[in-house]
Amino acid sequence: MKFSVAVLPALLAPSTARSIFGGDAQKAITHNDDLKIPGESPLEHCPDRKSEGFIEINSVDLVPNPPAAGKELVIKANGTVKKTIEEGAYIDLVVKYGLIRLLKTRADLCEQMGEVDLKCPVEPGDRVITKTVELPKEIPPGTYNVEADVFTRDGERITCLTASVKFNLPGMDFLGGEL
Numbered sequence: 001m002k003f004s005v006a007v008l009p010a011l012l013a014p015s016t017a018r019s020i021f022g023g024d025a026q027k028a029i030t031h032n033d034d035l036k037i038p039g040e041s042p043l044e045h046c047p048d049r050k051s052e053g054f055i056e057i058n059s060v061d062l063v064p065n066p067p068a069a070g071k072e073l074v075i076k077a078n079g080t081v082k083k084t085i086e087e088g089a090y091i092d093l094v095v096k097y098g099l100i101r102l103l104k105t106r107a108d109l110c111e112q113m114g115e116v117d118l119k120c121p122v123e124p125g126d127r128v129i130t131k132t133v134e135l136p137k138e139i140p141p142g143t144y145n146v147e148a149d150v151f152t153r154d155g156e157r158i159t160c161l162t163a164s165v166k167f168n169l170p171g172m173d174f175l176g177g178e179l
Contacts, residue, residue, distance in 0.1 A: 037161070039077075040065040046147060046160035053150075053159040054083040066165065070137040078128040085109065085122040088153025096145045109150060109158075142166070 037043040039059035056079055063074040089109035095102045110120035116129040143166045150158040 041075075042066075042163045042165050044162050044164075046149065046162055053157050054081075055159050056080040056082060067135055069135055069139055071135055073133045073135050075129070075131045075133065077130075078126070080126050081122055081124050083124060085113075085120060085158065086153060087120045089120070089158060090151055090153070092149045092151070094147045097140070098142055 035044040035047060037045065037057055037060050039061040041060045041062045042065075043060050058078045058080070060075070060077040063076070064071070067073045087110055091107045091109050091112065092105075093107055094104050113119060113122065116131050118127070118129070143164060145162065145164045147160070147162045149160045152158060
C-alpha cells in the first residue's frame with residue numbers, strides 16, 4: 001500500500017480541516033475496503049491509482065474518529081518513504097461538498113510538510129507523525145470529499161489519497177442528520 005506521511009497535512013491540517021472536518025455528530029464513510037488505509041480514519045487510496053507512488057503506509061489514526069467540531073483532532077500516522085522527496089513536489093487538492101466543488105488548488109508539498117515538522121528533502125526511511133488540529137465549530141452538515149494527488153517536481157506520482165466524511169446536524173442523528 002502507498003502513503004505519503006507528508007500529504008496528511010494537506011488533508012487534515014488546519015487550512016484544509018476547516019473545509020472537510022467538523023460537526024457534532026458525523027460518521028466516516030468508507031467506500032471500498034480494498035482501498036482503505038489501515039487504521040481508524042476515513043482515508044483511502046484513489047481507486048485507479050492504488051499501486052502507484054513510492055510511499056508505504058502502515059496506519060493512520062484519528063482521535064477522535066469521527067472528528068468533532070470545536071474539538072482537537074489528533075492525527076497519528078506512520079509509513080515508509082521509499083524514494084527521496086525533493087523541493088518542487090506538489091499536491092493537487094480537490095475538496096467537494098456533496099457534488100459541489102469548494103476548492104481546487106495546487107499546493108507546495110514541502111511547505112505542507114512543515115505542518116508536521118518535516119522538511120525537504122525527505123530521505124528514504126520510516127516516518128511517524130503526530131499532529132494536533134483544532135477543528136472549527138462552523139461547518140455545514142453534509143458529505144465532504146477530498147482528493148489529494150501528490151507528485152514530484154518531475155510529475156512522478158508520490159501517492160493519491162481520498163477521504164469522505166459525513167457531517168450531521170447536531171442532535172439530529174435519529175433522523176440521519178441531514179434535512
